[in-house]
Amino acid sequence: MGKSGKSKKKKLKVLIAASECAPFVKVGGLADVVGSLPKALEKINVDVRVVIPYYKEVQSSKFKVQSCNSKFKVKFGRAEEVGVYESRLPGSEVPIYFLENQKYLSGGGVYFSKDAFVSSQEEIRRFAFFSKAVVEFIKVSERKPDVVHCNDWHTGLVPGLIKSSKLGHSATVFTIHNLANQGFAELSILKNLNSITPESELIRWDAEDDNLDLMLQGVTAADVVSTVSPSYAKEILTPEFGEGLHQVLKAREARLFGILNGIDYQIWNPEMDQKIEFNYGLKEGPAGKVGNKIYLQKELGLTVNPEVPLIGVVTRLAEQKGIDILLEALKGILAFGAQLVILGVGDPKIEKELRIKNEELREKGSFKAIIRFDEELAHRIYAASDLFLMPSKFEPCGLVQIIAMRYGALPIVRETGGLKDTVEDAKTGFVFREYSAEALLEVVERAAGRFGVENIEFRQMISRAMQADFSWERSAGEYLQLYQRALEYKNLQSA
Numbered sequence: 246m247g248k249s250g251k252s253k254k255k256k257l258k259v260l261i262a263a264s265e266c267a268p269f270v271k272v273g274g275l276a277d278v279v280g281s282l283p284k285a286l287e288k289i290n291v292d293v294r295v296v297i298p299y300y301k302e303v304q305s306s307k308f309k310v311q312s313c314n315s316k317f318k319v320k321f322g323r324a325e326e327v328g329v330y331e332s333r334l335p336g337s338e339v340p341i342y343f344l345e346n347q348k349y350l351s352g353g354g355v356y357f358s359k360d361a362f363v364s365s366q367e368e369i370r371r372f373a374f375f376s377k378a379v380v381e382f383i384k385v386s387e388r389k390p391d392v393v394h395c396n397d398w399h400t401g402l403v404p405g406l407i408k409s410s411k412l413g414h415s416a417t418v419f420t421i422h423n424l425a426n427q428g429f430a431e432l433s434i435l436k437n438l439n440s441i442t443p444e445s446e447l448i449r450w451d452a453e454d455d456n457l458d459l460m461l462q463g464v465t466a467a468d469v470v471s472t473v474s475p476s477y478a479k480e481i482l483t484p485e486f487g488e489g490l491h492q493v494l495k496a497r498e499a500r501l502f503g504i505l506n507g508i509d510y511q512i513w514n515p516e517m518d519q520k521i522e523f524n525y526g527l528k529e530g531p532a533g534k535v536g537n538k539i540y541l542q543k544e545l546g547l548t549v550n551p552e553v554p555l556i557g558v559v560t561r562l563a564e565q566k567g568i569d570i571l572l573e574a575l576k577g578i579l580a581f582g583a584q585l586v587i588l589g590v591g592d593p594k595i596e597k598e599l600r601i602k603n604e605e606l607r608e609k610g611s612f613k614a615i616i617r618f619d620e621e622l623a624h625r626i627y628a629a630s631d632l633f634l635m636p637s638k639f640e641p642c643g644l645v646q647i648i649a650m651r652y653g654a655l656p657i658v659r660e661t662g663g664l665k666d667t668v669e670d671a672k673t674g675f676v677f678r679e680y681s682a683e684a685l686l687e688v689v690e691r692a693a694g695r696f697g698v699e700n701i702e703f704r705q706m707i708s709r710a711m712q713a714d715f716s717w718e719r720s721a722g723e724y725l726q727l728y729q730r731a732l733e734y735k736n737l738q739s740a
């Protein structure tokens with residue numbers, strides 16, 4: 246880490262390690278969190294920095310990424326050289342470091358696996374290497390973080406590696422963004438980690454079933470563990486949501502916390518958003534959205550009619566997101582006279598089914614699936630939609646329902662995880678409980694029945710949703726407390 250200001254002595258020094266960070270590289274919601282939480286922490290006087298791999302995808306010139314003229318070695322089987330690059334999170338002074346190594350970090354895409362929940366060994370090697378590189382990076386840095394904040398299985402080895410190295414200085418926090426993807430490494434990886442030492446009892450224990458679960462490593466080795474909503478923090482203690490780790494998590498319950506994600510209201514602001522056709526705010530309410538709706542209906546070849554409810558879906562196409570019940574309910578939803586737009590990429594099976602639906606329903610002018618990653622179109626969908634559907638089977642936090650609220654598109658969500666913690670039924674959106682196409686149809690019927698730009702109740706709901714505060718400022722203070730807790734626990738242990 247480079248030298249920084251003079252009067253920063255008392256600031257808590259935090260290093261956030263993750264696999265993604267928006268806007269440099271984004272695959273999912275994790276990138277949004279890692280790209281925006283540090284900015285809110287900076288505002289409350291935390292000296293925070295971020296470290297991610299230097300993927301080929303990072304647009305170096307756009308983001309003015311510069312070499313730090315610093316290199317170090319990582320022993321991963323053979324010794325590998327890692328280069329350090331640096332930029333700032335846009336709109337802030339937060340430094341972000343990129344670790345470069347052609348063999349493990351900087352070739353190919355971000356993730357290698359098609360299935361979002363099963364990672365290939367190549368991908369696992371990449372992030373095991375990254376985890377080691379993060380620890381070596383700290384060792385060679387002048388500035389030692391008080392707290393290292395790790396995120397998901399990609400950085401799951403960091404807490405254990407910190408403990409077994411001489412880095413007694415740093416406490417560790419491990420945040421679970423999605424327990425469904427744990428990163429199971431073949432045991433052959435151990436020879437690259439050089440970590441089977443008396444200190445790594447946890448590794449021996451985990452390896453007994455012939456693999457190393459990198460999520461489990463993070464959960465067990467970190468000083469404190471968190472996840473991205475209070476409800477999900479409770480749910481993962483049960484067999485239904487615990488993905489095989491509920492007992493381990495239960496054992497760590499006293500150190501497990503749920504902190505709700507926020508969104509960056511500088512980016513997600515319909516009054517200023519350059520990516521939408523017609524800007525609007527609370528004052529205009531639903532009337533301000535009509536122009537955007539007509540624009541999107543034309544753009545996507547839907548029947549142009551502001552009088553019908555337009556339902557948006559912006560999602561990763563994965564089983565978790567409830568696409569199966571959505572497809573089952575699709576004809577019924579359209580039969581209510583609604584229009585439905587889905588934007589997303591993911592599971593090739595779901596992509597294929599959506600393409601078939603596009604063909605089948607082409608004539609109707611009420612359905613369109615757009616199968617690609619398109620951030621700009623996503624903004625236009627939030628601005629145009631009256632309702633926003635998120636029927637997830639489980640949802641650690643979910644960000645799009647929060648964005649939808651800000652854009653006055655009332656979310657229709659299942660009562661689970663962060664969806665339950667952010668949407669209030671009949672106040673800021675519509676909530677349903679049972680995971681079934683029938684229950685989904687029922688709630689969509691209820692929501693579509695309320696729709697009407699002139700409908701006073703609908704307008705009130707939109708006004709409440711647009712004013713709901715899920716800013717990072719709210720949650721950053723809780724993270725600061727979490728970091729302080731991690732330090733206390735660490736000091737207790739080393740006392």
Ligand code: NHF
Pocket residue numbers: 273274275278422423473506640641642643644663
């Ligand atoms: O919001 C960022 C995101 C969550 O629910 C989301 C998920 C992945 O599944 O924390 O991570």
